[in-house]
Amino acid sequence: MSRLPKVKRIRASRPVWREEWLLVLSLASAGLFALAGERLFERLGEPLWFALIFGWLFGVVLASALAVVRHAERIAEALGEPYGTLVLTLSVTAIEVFSVSAVMLHGENNPTLVRDTLFAIVMIILGGMVGVSLLAGGFRHREQHYNLQGANAYLGVIIPLALLTLSLPNFTVTTAGPTLSSPQQVFLAAVAIGLFIAFLAIQTGRHRRYFTTKDDDEPHHAPSGHSLGWHAVLLVAYILPVVFLAKQLASPIDYLIETLRLPTALGGVIIAMLVATPEAVGATRAALANRLQRSINIFLGSVLSTIGLSVPIMLAVSYVTGNAIYLGLDPANSFLLMITLAVSVVTFASGRTNILQGAVHVVLFAAFVMLIFQG
DSSP states (O other): TTTTHHHHHHHHHHHHHHHHHHHHHHHHHHHHHHHEEEEEEETTTTTTHHHHHHHHHHHHHHHHHHHHHHHHHHHHHHHHHHHHHHHHHHHHHHHHHHHHHHHSSSSSOTTTHHHHHHHHHHHIIIIIIHHHHHHHHHHSSEEEEEEEEHHHHHHHHHHHHHHHHHTOOOOGOSSSSOOOOHHHHHHHHHHHHHHHHHHHIIIIIIIIGOOOOOOGOOOSSSOSSSSHHHHHHHHHHHHHHHHHHHHHHHHHHHHHHHHTOOOOOHHHHHHHHHHHHHHHHHHHHHHHHTTTTHHHHHHHHHHIIIIIIHHHHHHHHEEEEEHHOOOOOOHHHHHHHHHHHHHHHHHTSSEOOHHHHHHHHHHHHHHHHHHHHHH
16 A cells, blocks of 8 residues: 555656657757857758758647646636636747837838737637637537626627727827827826726626626536646746747748748747647537637637737837837738628627538638739
8 A cells, every 4th residue: 555656656647758858849949049150040941851840830839828828728727717718828828928028129120010910819719719619519519508707708898899909009190100199108008007907997897797608607627637737837938938949940931031022920920829829729618518718718809919918019019129010911811800790790780600600710710811912
């Protein structure tokens, strides 16, 4: 009997190394690029070497982001809804803010990077992520139900913030171009932060029931065998190398756009893919498990936190560094944004969803991809 606890400890320790080996790879990659980054980037003109460096950085950053989501989901199970999903969205938003800041401060100023990234995240989530989640859930469960009040609360804040950020700058005349004056930027930042805080107050307090269903209290993962603190520490540990590696990723992204003369919006799309893919995985899994409310909390919460937190921080970075930011979208993308927001209102207006609604959102995402190359 005295040997049994030791055997259990040995067996329990094995899965830890198997699951967390990626952290070692991520830290080692950060160390390598810190020491020899300039030499590694000198050969980007060689196609095979470029593909290796870009694939390496993109793969490690994406895998680390997926690991962040894995630990965030464990925390979510321990905290319950809506706190668990809030941890997930804030974690991914932190990755986005650090990534955009790193690329924004790399090399020459790219004034449209923030706008392109924000718009790409909105379209990837409200178009692709919502569409795939509703299609996957609809095929498996035919019709899925969610808390209508929660979805309306999300959209009631997302719509004005999205339009104030990405459309209003096209119509102001205080400054030239799709930009805002300093007082207007302060107003936008204050509104974004204020509405986000007000939303958190109802999400975690008075109207918490809007964002939960009876299934949210049921466990959906086998126990991990580790404490809440363990997962919290590893979540932060995976985020840290992502910040540095995202800055290194800026070099091959810039080379790709400048050398092949590809649309500059691709820089924002690549960052958005890194940010949105982990949440897309979580949202699709939740929809397949017939937990559509959790799926909605993930993708609508991600859009809200992206605009409510990223915009004020990016405006602050712009002010401190002196790098200009163009926020207003061109007419075609502005029109697509309004259609996507309008369709989202229709989709989440009845308390139930089906595959037709998912197909419509996928079409909107396809239109977004088409406009990148044929705008």
